[in-house]
Amino acid sequence: MKKTIQIPLGSQHISLLEPIRFKFECENEKIIGVDADVGFVHRGVELACTRSFEFKQVGYVVARVCGLCAITHSLSYTLAAEKLLGYEANDRIKYLRMLMVELDRIHSHMLCLAHTAENAGFEALFMQIMADRELVMDLQEAISGNRVQFDFIAIGGVNRDLTPELTALIHKNLTLLSEKIDALIGLFNNNWSLSLKYKGVGVLRLEDAYTYNALGPLARAAGLATDVRVETSDFPYEDIGYTMILESTGDIHARNFVRLREIVNSIAMCRNIADNLPAGEILEKTKGKPKGEAVVRVEAPRGELFYLVRGNGGNMLERVRIKTPTFSGIPAMMEVFKSSEYADAPAILASFDPCMSCTAK
Amino acid sequence: MKFFTSFRKKSPWILHYNAGSCNGCDIEILAALGPKFDLERFGVINTGNPKQSDIFLVTGPVTYRSRERLVELYSQIPEPKVVIAVGSCTTTGGVFRGMYNVEDGIDQYIPVDVYVPGCASTPQLIIDAIVKALEILENKSKEIEKPFKLFGSVETIGNKLSRLNMAKRVKHD
Amino acid sequence: MTKLETTLATLLADIGTFYEPKKWHFLTVNGIDLGEGKIELQWIFSKYGVKDEIVIYYALSDYETPVPSLVSLIPSAFMGEREIVDMFGLKVDGAERGLYLDEDSLQHPLRSES
Numbered sequence: 001m002k003k004t005i006q007i008p009l010g011s012q013h014i015s016l017l018e019p020i021r022f023k024f025e026c027e028n029e030k031i032i033g034v035d036a037d038v039g040f041v042h043r044g045v046e047l048a049c050t051r052s053f054e055f056k057q058v059g060y061v062v063a064r065v066c067g068l069c070a071i072t073h074s075l076s077y078t079l080a081a082e083k084l085l086g087y088e089a090n091d092r093i094k095y096l097r098m099l100m101v102e103l104d105r106i107h108s109h110m111l112c113l114a115h116t117a118e119n120a121g122f123e124a125l126f127m128q129i130m131a132d133r134e135l136v137m138d139l140q141e142a143i144s145g146n147r148v149q150f151d152f153i154a155i156g157g158v159n160r161d162l163t164p165e166l167t168a169l170i171h172k173n174l175t176l177l178s179e180k181i182d183a184l185i186g187l188f189n190n191n192w193s194l195s196l197k198y199k200g201v202g203v204l205r206l207e208d209a210y211t212y213n214a215l216g217p218l219a220r221a222a223g224l225a226t227d228v229r230v231e232t233s234d235f236p237y238e239d240i241g242y243t244m245i246l247e248s249t250g251d252i253h254a255r256n257f258v259r260l261r262e263i264v265n266s267i268a269m270c271r272n273i274a275d276n277l278p279a280g281e282i283l284e285k286t287k288g289k290p291k292g293e294a295v296v297r298v299e300a301p302r303g304e305l306f307y308l309v310r311g312n313g314g315n316m317l318e319r320v321r322i323k324t325p326t327f328s329g330i331p332a333m334m335e336v337f338k339s340s341e342y343a344d345a346p347a348i349l350a351s352f353d354p355c356m357s358c359t360a361k
Numbered sequence: 362m363k364f365f366t367s368f369r370k371k372s373p374w375i376l377h378y379n380a381g382s383c384n385g386c387d388i389e390i391l392a393a394l395g396p397k398f399d400l401e402r403f404g405v406i407n408t409g410n411p412k413q414s415d416i417f418l419v420t421g422p423v424t425y426r427s428r429e430r431l432v433e434l435y436s437q438i439p440e441p442k443v444v445i446a447v448g449s450c451t452t453t454g455g456v457f458r459g460m461y462n463v464e465d466g467i468d469q470y471i472p473v474d475v476y477v478p479g480c481a482s483t484p485q486l487i488i489d490a491i492v493k494a495l496e497i498l499e500n501k502s503k504e505i506e507k508p509f510k511l512f513g514s515v516e517t518i519g520n521k522l523s524r525l526n527m528a529k530r531v532k533h534d
Numbered sequence: 535m536t537k538l539e540t541t542l543a544t545l546l547a548d549i550g551t552f553y554e555p556k557k558w559h560f561l562t563v564n565g566i567d568l569g570e571g572k573i574e575l576q577w578i579f580s581k582y583g584v585k586d587e588i589v590i591y592y593a594l595s596d597y598e599t600p601v602p603s604l605v606s607l608i609p610s611a612f613m614g615e616r617e618i619v620d621m622f623g624l625k626v627d628g629a630e631r632g633l634y635l636d637e638d639s640l641q642h643p644l645r646s647e648s
Binding site for chain 3: 038039042044046047210211212213215224225226230231232233295297304306308310318319321323327328330331332360
């Protein structure tokens with residue numbers, strides 16, 4: 001008699017925002033094997049970047065790879081293209097770009113926290129976090145003009161400037177938000193029923209994090225000190241008060257906590273940027289066509305985003321390689337599922353913050 | 362019977378499927394269901410089960426692998442049903458139009474009742490679309506409940522189905 | 535960014551001596567079509583905790599030559615290998631088609647002639 005049963009999850013499921021199909025091999029309640037099909041969202045952006053669009057348009061196309069981290073996609077591409085054009089942005093542009101990336105990180109982390117809470121069965125907590133998240137969404141709409149797909153970054157600068165009214169709004173909303181985040185930190189730390197669902201569930205050990213090349217909050221929750229923000233020199237993150245957040249247990253609780261504390265850190269950074277914005281132009285003219293090869297790494301909310309761009313001096317690029325965070329995170333995720341319970345699978349999945357449209361491009 | 366139909370209009374459940382979108386519209390649907398925009402005041406609940414749903418919210422320009430699932434989900438939703446295409450790429454293909462793994466919009470595969478523009482569609486637009494869909498859903502329910510003759514001159518089942526757009530219009534290739 | 539040349543025959547030995555899991559982060563496998571049936575394969579690594587240190591091993595090859603798999607050294611390499619199998623129609627030991635495209639698909643979208 002067969003000892004194991006196969007249980008599928010997806011491609012359409014109430015706990016999934018995006019189509020992904022898991023096939024869990026279960027022994028009673030325990031998952032002992034897992035197989036994932038991630039190709040449902042494959043559209044072919046990499047090819048279109050080199051065949052259908054000119055290099056000045058590609059920044060807006062790659063933003064449509066993923067709606068949650070659209071700004072990091074367009075930022076990485078723009079940095080790569082600027083390296084090929086031999087252009088370096090001034091400090092004001094750098095600070096404005098960092099501001100939007102950090103705001104995006106706050107809203108993405110809050111969405112992940114909310115989604116994890118919903119999948120673990122805490123509907124009210126989901127609603128509460130979604131309500132608090134609107135403070136950041138309002139800020140993004142006020143600064144860039146759109147709530148999610150803000151085409152804020154262009155080659156040579158940014159498309160909109162920060163006015164004094166916006167600075168005041170940033171301070172007002174972020175002050176409100178930091179109070180709410182403090183309350184959430186207390187809740188996540190002390191609530192007994194949350195701890196039953198989160199503590200000790202879905203553990204990624206440090207050795208596995210090294211072996212499977214985990215990245216982003218997934219790795220930092222396991223104690224692996226990696227963050228592209230300190231491993232690249234494109235942006236002056238040390239100047240605006242960046243600190244690396246590390247946890248050691250590697251379970252859902254630790255991943256939630258890394259996100260919560262990163263939100264606190266990002267709020268502090270956004271405030272510093274709004275207060276100490278250097279003077280300068282926001283959009284400068286660039287000359288020439290991209291020629292050569294450039295690699296760029298940027299810390300997206302889910303981890304390291306990598307772009308390799310190769311141009312031959314023409315209007316069309318030769319190759320745009322997009323390596324997204326979830327793509328590299330999947331081996332580690334599949335490892336975590338093994339030896340956990342099937343009933344916890346949706347919450348564990350949400351706590352990775354997987355982004356399938358990133359993965360499949 | 363009238364007792365039950367009066368409740369259907371007030372509580373349409375939605376089924377959400379991502380057919381290859383960038384996530385932007387999906388998180389806006391979540392935001393619309395959240396407390397600030399509060400779509401749930403119309404009695405809307407996000408459900409994962411097609412057999413209990415009335416409104417089908419689709420995002421994304423149907424990728425090659427998701428088209429079978431899309432048609433399958435559509436056919437599992439009981440009549441009357443309303444399909445809403447959320448986002449530019451869902452209605453026309455948008456920025457993904459012409460890419461090799463993309464089918465340029467969901468109306469190539471299933472009939473669409475409400476188109477929502479925007480990249481990404483804002484929650485306000487999604488709420489407008491749902492309100493419009495409620496109207497369409499009510500009309501469709503009324504059409505279905507009209508009496509008809511099985512044989513005879515008034516109207517046959519085939520005519521009725523084609524009038525209601527319920528005959529299989531799904532394209533097979 | 536350092537670029538080191540290698541060949542498909544010596545790839546496993548080169549990366550075996552170079553790669554240490556606690557020091558290097560394996561990013562991905564990348565392929566670039568150079569036209570006329572030639573393809574450049576890249577294996578990209580970055581160092582933990584050090585600024586701007588990226589090492590790219592690259593090898594020139596064609597569509598037919600089987601590419602050795604790195605899974606024995608780096609267990610997470612299978613995602614990138616399955617991707618180049620799909621996108622370029624290459625042969626990699628142990629990696630099957632079907633990550634993004636269908637298993638029996640005849641497409642290889644990122645080849646320059648397609």
